[in-house]
Amino acid sequence: MNNRTWWNGPSFLQQGSENWPDLPTSFDVESANAERVKNSTTIVHSLVTTSRQVATPNIDLEAIISPERVKSSQRSEENLTAEGISKAKQIWTKTVRMQCFPQEWKELTKGIKEVRMKQIILYLDTQGIIRCKGRLGESSLSEGANNPILLPAKHKYTTSLISEYHKVVHHNGIRETLNAIRQTYWIIRGCESVKKVIRRCVLCLKFEGKPYTSSVQPDLPGERVSDGLPFIHTGVDFAGRLYVQSNSQQRKVYLCLYTCASTRAVHLEITEDLSAVSFLQSFRRFTSRRGLPSTILSDNAKTFKSASAEIKKIVRCEEVQTYMVNNQIQWKFIVEKAPWWGGFWERMVGITKRCLKKTIGRSTLTFEELRTIVVEIEGTINNHPLTYMYDDVEGVSQPLTPAHLIYGRQIIKGPSQRQFEIPNANKSLTRRAKYQFKLLNDFTRQWRREYLLGLREHSNCSREGHGQSRRTTVKPGDIVILKDDLTHRIW
Known part of the structure; x- marks a missing residue:
């Protein structure tokens, strides 16, 4: 702190230039080019200009660097006035005018009162700002709303202005932000510019951002497109719990659903509990009426948390595994934390639950009554159409089920x-x-010709989110939300 050279500089600077030391200097062009800044920042406004055509505004440098503005390294809030902010906006607007509209500015300064730019008529106001002339001069609107200030679509100042107005309207939508801006400014392609800024708003993305779409879907597994016998490839899942009346008491029962991977047929069984013995009994009844499947598909053992921990014992039970091996049945599990792999049986579970809810309601049935309704629902689901019903002159055609x-x-x-x-x-x-x-x-050929070809299209690769195009890949700089299974959202 006591270094005089630090505070006063070299001592020879206090003398005349004739007493300065004569030091040799060298200039290397290659080293200078190596230090040249790449992608330099665009200068929006400078206090010093070398252009003779631009009039530099009168700026009181003493007021800017006055030590009275700084008190104990803290800026005084009293010096920030509305008049100062208004002058700053004028300087910014004039700077943008010179950078983006030099031709219009040149024509207007030559004495031309009005200049037409596409569908906009431009003129200079008394402060030298380019405005758009409107047709609402006789209305009660303000000068800014009737004759707004012209701004370009692609400029840093325009982007900052849109962001500021977006905060003013409490991060509302595109229409509200654009309406607030047009009370003072007219932005070329304003709707497009506002959309671009709002799509990058961190706060809006946090609450309204849509998830990225899945990548290009691979081919369907062979079980889904197999034209073999029904239930040759079967998906199994549990639903419940349901309550039945027994001896003036209620007891719990569960629904075991078997669905064919290719024909979408279902087979419903009621089990008294979630034990391996009850599951084997229901599986034996299923195979006796539908035939032995070659492949059983189910959720991963670790994904049975939503139902009960007892279901895990079914797939791990030695008795169940021995029965499957003896009958040459292969049991496959989907990938953990990938429930969409079992979408074809989850969809059937949802349909079955909807039918039960609307049929039973809050009624409590006996075991025989519930089993009868479940079998009737099974017949109804197995008669749902897989294809469209086409017009037929004879009226004998019907959709494939x-x-x-x-x-x-x-x-x-x-x-x-x-x-x-x-x-x-x-x-x-x-x-x-x-x-x-x-x-x-004949029905199999119809299934192959009408239903199977309908699975060829991708269902969710071209969807768009609300107000924004949804990409399939994440790029550097994107705002993302990391989802954790234990919490709702982690920012």
Whole structure:
């Protein structure tokens, strides 16, 4: 702190220039180019200008660097006045005018009162600011609303101004922000500029940001597009709990759902508990009526937390594993924390729950009554259409359903004699079996031609979020929210 050279500089500076030491100097062009700043920052306003055409505004440098403005390293708030802010805005506006509208400025300073730029008529006000001439001079609007100040679409000052007005309207939408700006300014392609700024608003992204879309979807697994027998590839899941009346008391039961991966058919079983024995009993009933599957698909054992920890014991039980191995059944689990891999059975679970909720409501049924309703819901779901119902002159066509692929007809109504009539009057079982086999093959071809081709399109790769285009990849500089399973949101 006591270094005189630090405070006063070299001693020869206090003497005349003739007494200054003669030191050799050298200038290296290559080293100077190496130190040249790349991507230099655009100077929005400078107190010193070398241009002779631009009139430098009168600035009181003494007022700026006056020590009275700083008291104990803290700026006095009394010196920040509305008049000073207004003058600063004028300086910024004039600087933007010279950088972005030099041609219009040149024409207006030559004596031309009005200059047309596309659909906008420009003129200079008394302060030398370019304004847009409106047609509402006789209205009660202010001067800024009737004749707003012209601003470019792509400029740092315009971006900062939009951000400031976006905060003024409490981070409201595009329309509210643009309406507040147009009370004073007219931004070229204003709606586009406001959208661009709001999309980058950190606070808006935090509360309204949409998740990134998934990457390009891979091919569907072979189980989903297999044209083999129904339930050859089966997904299994539990739903519940449900309550039944037994001896004037309520007890819990659970619903075990088996669904075919390709035909979307379902088979519903009620189990008294979540033990491995009850599951094996329901699985034996399922295989006795639907046949042994070659593949069983289910949630990962660690993802059964939503139902009960007892379900984990089912897939880990040695008795269950032995039964599957003895019957040459392969049990596959989906990836942990990837529930969309089991979307085809989760969808069926949702449909089943909706039917139960609307049918039973808050009623408490006996076990036999509940089992009857569950079987009826199973028949209803197996008759849901897989394809569209096309117009037919004869009126005999009907949409393809899972029941057609299992039984060869819809099971909730009797067969139509006109549709299922055998051309030949032969009543032999061999002829009947051949006809049934041909009928199932026809439905399989219809499934392959109409339903399977409908799975070809990608469902969610081209969706857009609210007010913004959704990308599939994250890029450096993007604002993201990290989601944790234990908490709702972590910023």
